[in-house]
Amino acid sequence: MKEEIIIAGFGGQGVMSMGQFLTYAGLKEGKEVTWFPSYGPEQRGGTANVSVVISDQPVDSPVIDEPTAFLALNKPSFNKFYSHVKESGNIFINSDLITNYAKRNDVVIHEITATQIAQHIGNERIAGMVLLGAFIEKTGILSKESLYSALKDVLGESKKHLIPMNKKAILEGIHVMQD
């Protein structure tokens, strides 16, 4: 099993952390993982993206040209990678922020009202976590338990209080895919 994932959005939407959650969760499951961030000046204000590979085999290229999964948090980022997604790949989009685009018929697009769901939980900044939940449910590449446990590793002691809210967002994402 192998997933090549690109997560993209505005700087500040938690793109890098989302990638880290997946990477730590992958390591916990004994999988091979790489995490490669865009670290250019685009991080401030513009689009930020991270490439994560999760695989049963050692990972060659940490740079992805045809992602099997794409998590898009805003329109500019969506536009940047949309056409690159591999045939029959999964695209998870925050449909509260991304509308009016030309549909591709060779990929699976999951439109999720992530901002609304996140607002309902109590903080729109965790919209990305809803997409993460949807991603693991759809692909089955990671269990929700390992993703939960990765929250602790990445957020650390100082942000421990954010864990319950993030868990809730992941769970909501899972539910969206189950419905």
Next chain:
Amino acid sequence: MGKVLMKGNEVIGESAIQAGCKYFFGYPITPQSELVAYMAQRLPEVEGLFLQAESEVAAINMVYGASSAGVRVMTSSSSPGFSLKQEGISFLASAELPAVIVNIARGGPGLGNIQPSQSDYFQATKGGGHGDYNTPVLAPSSLQEIVELTDEAFRIADEYRTPVILLGDGMLGQMMEPVDFEVTKDNKEFQKDWATTGTVGDGPPKTITSLDLDDVRLEERNKQLQIKYKKIKATETKVECYLMDDAEVAVVAYGTVSRIVRSAIKRARDNGIKVGLIRPISLWPFPVEKIAYYSNKVKSIITVEMNAGQMVEDVRLAVEGKVPVTFYGRTGGVIPSINEVHEQILSMVNEVAK
């Protein structure tokens, strides 16, 4: 401890500390600043010393001083800052002082940008500073290999009394992947009776200098350096060959780019193309023999680099015109995609079939 997730820059720092490096003099520059930050935090914990110098030039000369006292010492920078260190590296080479110098290279020339690049290959492998000298250059392609090669860099530095360069790029420095520090390391102890630690009436005063105004004596020093370099070439060449046994064409690539090439090779192999990878791990000494050997077996070779074509010159020297050697590269911090490299392999195969 098991496997941990860290950034490449941090892995270099931890590996250096585990190799017994207690002194670090540096100056921050993207994309290697995490290494400086890591050393600032970790070295006091192991009773070492971290010092942020006022400039790259100051840092490399502090390395000269610490190395003269016989300790394991490191400095690091990225391309523009690494250029500033060249005078100091020449001094270290001449004075035969061991040290490990890290270059997490970025797009150039000039200030360039902060994206990954391999455009410092010439500078790293051909001496870099003034005078007739070379420095061993090790180029890891994964974070796990950083652990091994940082340890090796310190070993080679002490074994031959020479500065050693660890060459990576922004991709290697910024990415994360699991690493295991519990691997076999070289625990060789080195007696540094040449170090200027003060005499207690146990012999004549020791001198460490790169200055010699007597031409005949300086020529003698040069001859000794060349003898040393010959020995390093004979014993310290490192190279990995991947799927080369039945290969009809070959790609030569090093560092992070070799991983993109590997993915492209797998794609080509899936389509029945017999292609393999020759990956120099030591860039100096360059794996001339291995490349010469395979140039008698394959029909064509392509070198893929993140620069305008630098290592390809060494590949051509090793191949000696026996087969065509072509080049593909991206510059300015652009990372070649798997698809691009795959296309290059296909067109090389088409060319061979003509």
